[in-house]
Amino acid sequence: MYNDKKIAAIQARVNQEFLKLTPKSREQHEKSRGYWLRGVPMHWMVDWQCAYPLYIDRAQGVTMTDLDGNHYADFCLGDTGSMFGHSTPEIVEALTTQASRGITTMKPSRDAEAVGKLLTDIFGMAVWQVTATASDANRSIIRWCRAVTGRQKLLVFNQCYHGSVDETLVVHRPGGALGEADYDPILSMHGQEANGVALVEFNDLPSLRKILETGTVACILAEPIMTNVGMVLPDDGYWAEVRRLCTETGTLLIIDETHTISSGPGGHFRELGLKSDALVLGKPVAGGVPAGVYGVTAELAGRISDYFNRIGTTGRSGTSTTLSGSPFQLALMRKVLATSFTAATYAPMIAKAKGLEAGIKAIIAEFKAPWVVIRVGARVEFMCSPTPPHNGSEALKVIAQPIDTLIHAFLINHGVVITPFHNMMLISPVTTDTDVEKFLKAFRAVTKELME
Ligand SMILES: Cc1ncc(COP(=O)(O)O)c(C=O)c1O
Structure with missing residues (x-):
């Protein structure tokens, strides 16, 4: 020994x-x-x-x-980015074909319909946005959830990882009250108070219930199973109860399938027949070329549209990164979604x-x-x-x-x-x-x- x-x-x-x-x-x-x-x-x-x-x-x-x-x-496979294999013939073919047709244009391309349909068919969400990476998708959907609920608080699980989203790089404040968090001084490099973030342990339903019942949480951002701190599985019935609590308290549930896409082509939640309000995916969605997506239900899409109508756009709705939704990303996604997400x-x-x-x-x-x-x-x-x-x-x-x-x-x-x-x-x-x-x-x- x-x-x-x-x-x-x-x-x-x-x-x-x-x-x-x-x-x-x-x-x-x-x-x-x-x-x-x-x-x-x-x-x-x-x-x-x-x-x-x-x-x-x-x-x-x-x-x-x-x-x-x-x-x-x-x-390791690029920590899921190359889950379908490095530089496979399909990826190389899509890369080389699109490389001579334009990389980034700020306009939709011929692949928009096919990619949108593939995403909806595979994952079940009604409408989609393309982002630069999964971190970027998480940042974007958190922003929408805050906007439509009028609440500021985000809830994440202790030792979660959702990419370079500052609010999620949190640790428990020693001796702090339930649901309070500190930014990790190294990871987030802020060293400031984590206002607006509630942190609870995965599988701890009583603590979760207590915070959600305050009616202040805009959304939960979670992986279906924790995959970044070893692997932590949910208790039986855990997600069904979280879903019920979210609906009861008007809290939106964002499920980040960036790693758990290894459970099945539609992600872990879909495999289990569970429902979230939004889904995030990155890494392998374009075969390892930087791309992320988030999809939302028709109901949440309607609330986001209402929000747009309420504030009125001034021709400047830009809150995301310039290279998102490029023809290059769409061409790669079209190929990878059609050939690998099956x-x-x-x-x-x-x-x-x-x-x-x-x-x-x-x-x-x-x-x-x-x-x-x-x-x-x-x-x-x-x-x-x-x-x-x-x-x-x-x-x-x-x-x-x-x-x-x-x-x-x-x-x-x-x-x-x-x-x-x-x-x-x-x-x-x-x-x-x-x-x-x-x-x-x-x-x-x-x-x-x-x-x-
Ligand atoms: C669950 C989860 N979400 C999001 C991300 C962020 O992905 P990216 O670094 O490609 O933005 C990661 C990265 O490891 C992750 O594990």
Whole structure:
């Protein structure tokens, strides 16, 4: 069985192996780091658990190849952005065709009808808007919810993540009253009071009810299952009761399916037959090209139209980003929605994810490791804790520990990449049995070494 000393000793060896395997990534990092904040084009790229990031030469299907020519089976898949595979032939074809027809024009294009129809058919919402990314979609729909309800408060769950939306980057205020939150001083970089944000634990219905009954909350923004702090599942009947409370208190429910789109082509809520007032999606919707969408029910669309009519537009309704709704985004979405957001695409993904889950379960049992594996659709997460977490606070205590760092680094040295920050693996339609076996072989080796 492992202890801190054993983990540190294995980690030291794994670090040395990484240096030997990746000299070109190291060299490139030394050359380029001076030009970038925190040494990388996006600061979270150094949150990977190695001495320096892997520098990627190419990514195709589910194989990433680094500058040293090492091949990696990619289970991170751009943290869902490339869920259907990197640079698949369909995506390349749509990219190259549209590239010569115009990228951004501030006008709708020939694909508007087809994309609108696909979105409505697949997700069930009445009308849509296109944004730059999922963060941008969240910001936009929160704004509409505040406008139409005349309420300012937004409610999110502790340890949620919805992108770079400042109000959602909140943490509990120590000793604070129920539902009060502070901005996280590092993540949000404000250090100011989180006015207008209510924060409660996932699965805590009494606290939620108490806040909603004040009648001050414009909307709840939530993932159907929490996917950014390990994985936290809802209790049975939880969402039905949240839906009921929202309707009763005039609170709008926004469901962010950006990650849980791995549950089925229409997202997790649709799989369960649940109803929200608005739906947000980004990342894979245009095959990894920056694009997000939000859809609203006919009822909410009517309220937004009424709001527009009430305030009157002056020919300047612009509250979103310039590159949103571009012909380029629409062309990519048309291709990806038509070819990938289908039951036929998802069936093998989910079947393979079940195989991965069973394989991890067997290894955990073989070595009696005090860990759990959780799967929802094509998304699998192992957590180095004997029981699954029930809310964000519980999950935070078990993720990103030295043991997780070690497992990530060990897997990388064995040609396997999983999502950084926690232990998520996503299965794409082009993931093969060989990829899954590669993961299981490496995972078994590290589990054996830790547990013996
Ligand atoms: C649930 C969820 N919503 C929204 C976002 C933001 O997506 P983007 O960074 O593409 O704007 C993320 C990013 O990880 C996410 O996990």
